Amino acid sequence: xxxxxxxxxxxxxxxxxxxxxxxxxSFPLQNLPLGMFTLAGASTPRAGVAIGDSVVDxxxxxxxxLLPEAxxxxxxxxxxxxxxxxxxxxxxxxxxxxxDLLDAGKPASDAARKRAGEFLHDASxxxxxxxxxxxxxxxFNAGIxxxxxxxxxxxxxxxxxxxxxxxxxxxxxxxxxxxxxxxxTPVRRPNGQFRLPDADAPVFGPSRKLDFELELGIWLGRxxxxxxxxxxxxxxxxxxxxxxxxxxxxxxxxxxxxERLGPFLGKSFGxxxxxxxxxxxxxxxxxxxxxxxxxxDPRPLPYLLDEEDQRQGSLDLAFEVWLRPAGANEAVRIxxxxxxxxxxxxxxxxxxxxxxxxxxxxxxxxxxxxxTGPGHDNFGTFxxxxxxxxxxxxxxxxxxxFLHDGDELTxxxxxxxxxxxxxxxxxxxxxxxxxAPTKYRTA
Amino acid sequence: xxxxxxxxxxxxxxxxxxxxxxxxxSFPLQNLPLGMFTLAGASTPRAGVAIGDSVVDxxxxxxxxLLPEAxxxxxxxxxxxxxxxxxxxxxxxxxxxxxDLLDAGKPASDAARKRAGEFLHDASxxxxxxxxxxxxxxxFNAGIxxxxxxxxxxxxxxxxxxxxxxxxxxxxxxxxxxxxxxxxTPVRRPNGQFRLPDADAPVFGPSRKLDFELELGIWLGRxxxxxxxxxxxxxxxxxxxxxxxxxxxxxxxxxxxxERLGPFLGKSFGxxxxxxxxxxxxxxxxxxxxxxxxxxDPRPLPYLLDEEDQRQGSLDLAFEVWLRPAGANEAVRIxxxxxxxxxxxxxxxxxxxxxxxxxxxxxxxxxxxxxTGPGHDNFGTFxxxxxxxxxxxxxxxxxxxFLHDGDELTxxxxxxxxxxxxxxxxxxxxxxxxxAPTKYRTA
Numbered sequence: 001x002x003x004x005x006x007x008x009x010x011x012x013x014x015x016x017x018x019x020x021x022x023x024x025x026s027f028p029l030q031n032l033p034l035g036m037f038t039l040a041g042a043s044t045p046r047a048g049v050a051i052g053d054s055v056v057d058x059x060x061x062x063x064x065x066l067l068p069e070a071x072x073x074x075x076x077x078x079x080x081x082x083x084x085x086x087x088x089x090x091x092x093x094x095x096x097x098x099x100d101l102l103d104a105g106k107p108a109s110d111a112a113r114k115r116a117g118e119f120l121h122d123a124s125x126x127x128x129x130x131x132x133x134x135x136x137x138x139x140f141n142a143g144i145x146x147x148x149x150x151x152x153x154x155x156x157x158x159x160x161x162x163x164x165x166x167x168x169x170x171x172x173x174x175x176x177x178x179x180x181x182x183x184x185t186p187v188r189r190p191n192g193q194f195r196l197p198d199a200d201a202p203v204f205g206p207s208r209k210l211d212f213e214l215e216l217g218i219w220l221g222r223x224x225x226x227x228x229x230x231x232x233x234x235x236x237x238x239x240x241x242x243x244x245x246x247x248x249x250x251x252x253x254x255x256x257x258x259e260r261l262g263p264f265l266g267k268s269f270g271x272x273x274x275x276x277x278x279x280x281x282x283x284x285x286x287x288x289x290x291x292x293x294x295x296x297d298p299r300p301l302p303y304l305l306d307e308e309d310q311r312q313g314s315l316d317l318a319f320e321v322w323l324r325p326a327g328a329n330e331a332v333r334i335x336x337x338x339x340x341x342x343x344x345x346x347x348x349x350x351x352x353x354x355x356x357x358x359x360x361x362x363x364x365x366x367x368x369x370x371x372t373g374p375g376h377d378n379f380g381t382f383x384x385x386x387x388x389x390x391x392x393x394x395x396x397x398x399x400x401x402f403l404h405d406g407d408e409l410t411x412x413x414x415x416x417x418x419x420x421x422x423x424x425x426x427x428x429x430x431x432x433x434x435x436a437p438t439k440y441r442t443a
Numbered sequence: 444x445x446x447x448x449x450x451x452x453x454x455x456x457x458x459x460x461x462x463x464x465x466x467x468x469s470f471p472l473q474n475l476p477l478g479m480f481t482l483a484g485a486s487t488p489r490a491g492v493a494i495g496d497s498v499v500d501x502x503x504x505x506x507x508x509l510l511p512e513a514x515x516x517x518x519x520x521x522x523x524x525x526x527x528x529x530x531x532x533x534x535x536x537x538x539x540x541x542x543d544l545l546d547a548g549k550p551a552s553d554a555a556r557k558r559a560g561e562f563l564h565d566a567s568x569x570x571x572x573x574x575x576x577x578x579x580x581x582x583f584n585a586g587i588x589x590x591x592x593x594x595x596x597x598x599x600x601x602x603x604x605x606x607x608x609x610x611x612x613x614x615x616x617x618x619x620x621x622x623x624x625x626x627x628t629p630v631r632r633p634n635g636q637f638r639l640p641d642a643d644a645p646v647f648g649p650s651r652k653l654d655f656e657l658e659l660g661i662w663l664g665r666x667x668x669x670x671x672x673x674x675x676x677x678x679x680x681x682x683x684x685x686x687x688x689x690x691x692x693x694x695x696x697x698x699x700x701x702e703r704l705g706p707f708l709g710k711s712f713g714x715x716x717x718x719x720x721x722x723x724x725x726x727x728x729x730x731x732x733x734x735x736x737x738x739x740d741p742r743p744l745p746y747l748l749d750e751e752d753q754r755q756g757s758l759d760l761a762f763e764v765w766l767r768p769a770g771a772n773e774a775v776r777i778x779x780x781x782x783x784x785x786x787x788x789x790x791x792x793x794x795x796x797x798x799x800x801x802x803x804x805x806x807x808x809x810x811x812x813x814x815t816g817p818g819h820d821n822f823g824t825f826x827x828x829x830x831x832x833x834x835x836x837x838x839x840x841x842x843x844x845f846l847h848d849g850d851e852l853t854x855x856x857x858x859x860x861x862x863x864x865x866x867x868x869x870x871x872x873x874x875x876x877x878x879a880p881t882k883y884r885t886a
Contacts, residue, residue, distance in 0.1 A: 136620045163702050163703065168645050169699070171703075172704065172708075173616070173704035173705050174617035176801060181669060188669075188670040191746075191800070193612050201741060203744075226621075226624060226628075227713075227876075227879060228879065229881065253799065256608055257612055258703075259606050260705070261584060261614055264615050264617065265615075265795070268801040269670075270800075298644060355633075355634060356693070356709075357622075357633050357712045357713075357879060358619060358708065359621045361621050436670060438672065440674075440744070
């Protein structure tokens with residue numbers, strides 16, 4: 001395994017001539033995340049990098065001759081997938097070049113600063129898109145506290161809460177790629193089939209149990225061929241970056257349909273991702289050891305075990321969940337969590353995904369699963385917040401057990417470490433809109 | 444619902460000047476299925492239509508001015524998705540035009556016949572591709588006899604074999620799009636994690652229980668928007684065609700990983716489809732009433748119930764399964780089945796898939812699930828063939844409970860009806876190659 005190392009692109013004393021990047025921006029010079037956008041009035045997707053309150057148009061920068069490293073990828077179709085598919089050393093070279101161009105104190109930046117008008121856009125004038133054409137999307141269940149709470153909800157004891165396979169295998173399932181949407185896309189409450197308590201037969205109508213799930217999204221890079229696994233030692237080099245992911249879930253639809261093939265329409269009406277792909281390079285200073293297993297936990301099988309990954313394969317990344325209840329003016333923080341609550345590292349998840357020879361493609365998306373923590377205020381989904389002692393979640397004057405129409409839910413993430421610039425993920429936000437009217441309604 | 448009707452393109456007295464299309468070809472003038480191919484030595488995918496032992500190059504035909512109806516779609520990226528996404532009436536116009544151009548007795552065909560060298564290729568010179576760029580792939584479980592046998596294998600009685608949701612809902616789950624491959628792609632036995640009988644801990648190594656699954660593939664046409672369901676009355680108009688689908692399954696990997704989120708790596712190492720998309724128009728004469736429910740079966744909920752679909756929403760389509768055991772020279776027919784064993788119609792499956800607002804895209808693929816029939820020789824997977832009375836499947840001198848390395852499995856399908864030309868699906872074929880060597884092997 002070869003994780004990116006800390007270099008002078010992480011130097012916190014460097015600041016940008018794009019003033020809004022300095023201070024408390026989520027997107028300082030040290031971040032430089034990748035995204036896709038369209039300009040107001042235009043429809044052609046363009047690849048961009050966030051810097052403060054601005055977006056760098058990469059194709060324009062390349063056309064001006066300032067970004068030769070990215071030029072070949074910008075002809076890709078779509079450009080975002082080609083950029084994500086770049087080898088780590090190419091991505092690193094692009095980062096270094098951009099860092100120099102946008103640095104207030106570098107001579108290289110003079111040319112860029114002069115031509116900024118050609119390639120710098122106000123973020124408010126950019127419509128962000130899903131950051132890649134997603135070929136395949138898989139969702140995992142690596143949040144151990146979420147899984148344990150689920151087991152206890154189903155009546156298992158605390159000791160036996162996890163299923164026998166949980167500590168051996170990064171449990172995952174395939175998700176729906178078509179309905180992955182970008183932050184600020186309204187999420188329509190789904191209609192569906194579900195069974196009301198004590199009823200024999202199911203009904204059809206708007207879900208009554210609309211929930212969110214706080215997850216980390218993992219965007220894949222380099223392609224592999226069908227039949228070729230990825231070793232745990234190489235797995236991290238297939239990760240092009242990370243974003244936030246809200247795996248909206250209709251619990252009533254999900255529980256009725258899932259037996260025996262797993263979640264389906266309870267999950268496929270919308271999955272929101274934040275628009276900026278935070279690179280492994282930006283996160284280099286924010287690595288943590290893998291989840292600390294207890295003495296009775298089994299040792300992962302060798303195809304999931306790498307010394308470097310165990311030492312620093314997890315991320316030091318803090319999450320927050322904010323809810324603006326319908327009718328309220330302000331969002332309230334209802335929960336906070338952390339990536340260290342993931343039992344499996346991103347590299348283990350990738351190595352497992354490819355272990356059977358399943359091919360990976362640039363732009364594929366993996367979700368980690370719901371990141372609930374051990375404490376009561378660390379829930380990654382309403383399901384994990386509600387129990388006998390806590391019958392509701394409070395958000396200001398509002399009380400919730402599930403989402404109401406008009407509620408707006410926002411996920412955020414930040415990587416913070418003394419001596420380094422804070423790296424933000426931006427927002428993963430969605431407001432619930434009422435279910436589509438349907439003549440078929442029976443509930 | 445508006446299913447295509449029988450017209451003069453189905454007239455069995457019409458024959459083609461492409462001689463190989465007449466007689467016993469799977470691809471007579473009345474079929475005209477759509478596919479994607481490359482020519483030997485070239486890499487650009489081209490859209491084609493099968494006629495006898497030849498392939499019509501649609502772009503070349505359009506360039507010659509002979510196929511104006513398809514010209515706009517052939518500029519699509521990729522062309523196959525644009526063609527699949529055409530409105531039914533456009534697809535129908537293309538069919539009518541092609542039928543006239545290839546008909547031995549039509550004046551329209553003179554121009555085509557003269558320029559045949561420009562646009563007609565020997566099928567043997569064409570490398571077939573997956574017929575579309577698959578955005579999303581879902582797999583259903585509509586084969587009721589397969590589901591019932593599964594329930595009985597798990598110890599449930601014949602009467603209680605089906606789960607409570609089975610007769611209410613077309614159970615489905617998301618599949619992996621990246622690993623869908625075209626007929627004649629070798630299928631590598633997957634490595635994976637599984638638990639041996641009586642073992643506490645899992646091991647990692649080549650699957651010992653490699654199985655096939657006979658399914659019908661449904662290729663979707665017209666796009667929908669996220670949040671917009673498709674009514675059962677309109678669902679059939681979103682189907683662009685059908686192919687064969689082999690959902691190769693590693694039963695040991697699958698059973699260990701599936702709890703509680705369903706099949707994952709036991710299914711994603713390869714899914715084979717036949718290369719030709721058989722259109723709903725070609726199948727117009729081969730419609731059957733929906734599965735006949737027993738008096739105690741629940742009535743489908745209104746969003747799944749349409750009078751026309753109940754009357755003729757199923758397909759009169761016979762399947763065969765052939766196995767050429769490793770080392771043998773000839774394939775042996777080991778099973779036969781029929782699309783009438785599907786409990787849910789294709790339109791019900793599509794309406795259900797979109798009922799929650801999940802968006803559909805041209806080129807999306809749906810699998811029906813394993814089509815096992817009621818008799819012992821109607822198995823759609825080895826799992827359903829083996830029981831106390833039948834400990835093995837025989838193929839000539841070979842005996843199998845699962846697939847061996849070197850085995851080649853082929854699915855075929857034909858729609859036959861007195862007074863109509865027989866419509867063939869071509870082959871869905873794959874040979875098993877040994878697992879990739881792995882240094883991680885523990886089994």
